[in-house]
């Protein structure tokens with residue numbers, strides 16, 4: 001009996017193929033998966049028969065739901081920092097490698113794509129989203145923060161859209177992902193397999209033949225409001241601005257912010273604003289430093305417990321209210 005490999009790599013025609021193959025865990029990345037992707041990219045870098053890299057996923061539900069945070073939480077509880085550091089060091093090194101990869105890198109995203117899944121796709125030249133693609137950076141819900149270079153790319157999305165997405169964890173579906181900047185083209189699921197095969201035969205020329213015209217951005221009506229509200233300097237100020245808006249969208253957004261970790265909202269807003277003025281390298285370094293303090297915080301241990309381990313979805317945040325987060329406690333997270 002051989003266990004299925006969690007990542008399958010192959011040389012197929014003109015491309016190197018990476019298939020995330022842990023569908024029961026929504027293809028969440030663990031260290032062996034990160035290492036397998038990294039070695040394939042090293043091997044293909046100077047292989048003249050590989051013209052492009054294609055990353056895709058097994059299963060219909062998820063491209064990649066993030067990192068294996070359940071394991072990270074357990075290591076943290078065991079006082080075992082080495083595997084946690086190794087995970088983030090190698091994950092962020094992979095993000096950097098994709099960003100500077102010398103060959104076209106194509107991600108086919110036909111399901112959930114969150115956190116680490118965005119990290120192994122967004123730095124590629126081509127990101128294809130289907131109507132089943134669902135992008136989110138939901139880390140404030142587990143008392144963490146948007147990492148994998150999100151502090152670089154979220155502040156660079158249109159207006160303050162990325163601040164809204166990073167604080168609330170709001171989901172972006174299908175063609176909206178192209179409008180928001182997560183994806184570069186929209187291809188229906190029905191054509192995704194054909195596109196994947198065509199990439200091996202024709203290389204990246206196949207992409208344009210399988211792109212369909214974009215429907216309108218469903219967030220268009222909220223865009224101006226998002227920019228006005230999420231330009232505020234503090235989380236309490238964002239809440240005040242939302243409370244002055246009587247729309248259903250504002251009400252739902254308040255609910256979202258009142259559900260996630262109050263402390264995580266504060267450190268996330270701070271590192272996202274700082275990221276606007278940093279290079280990707282600097283962002284990843286600042287994120288790595290912040291993993292050390294956030295992972296020791298009650299809200300990370302409790303957030304992963306409530307959302308991923310016990311799944312009761314009722315985390316007891318400390319402090320429990322946005323209004324009770326002390327600026328000095330947030331400062332110490334960055335010290």
Ligand code: QUE
Pocket residue numbers: 024025026028065066067068069070114115137138139140141142307308
């Ligand atoms: C918020 C998150 C994550 C999450 C749930 C949240 C996240 C993440 C996972 C996840 C999903 C499937 C797995 C797994 C972890 O869930 O980042 O191990 O098999 O990776 O509410 O940020």
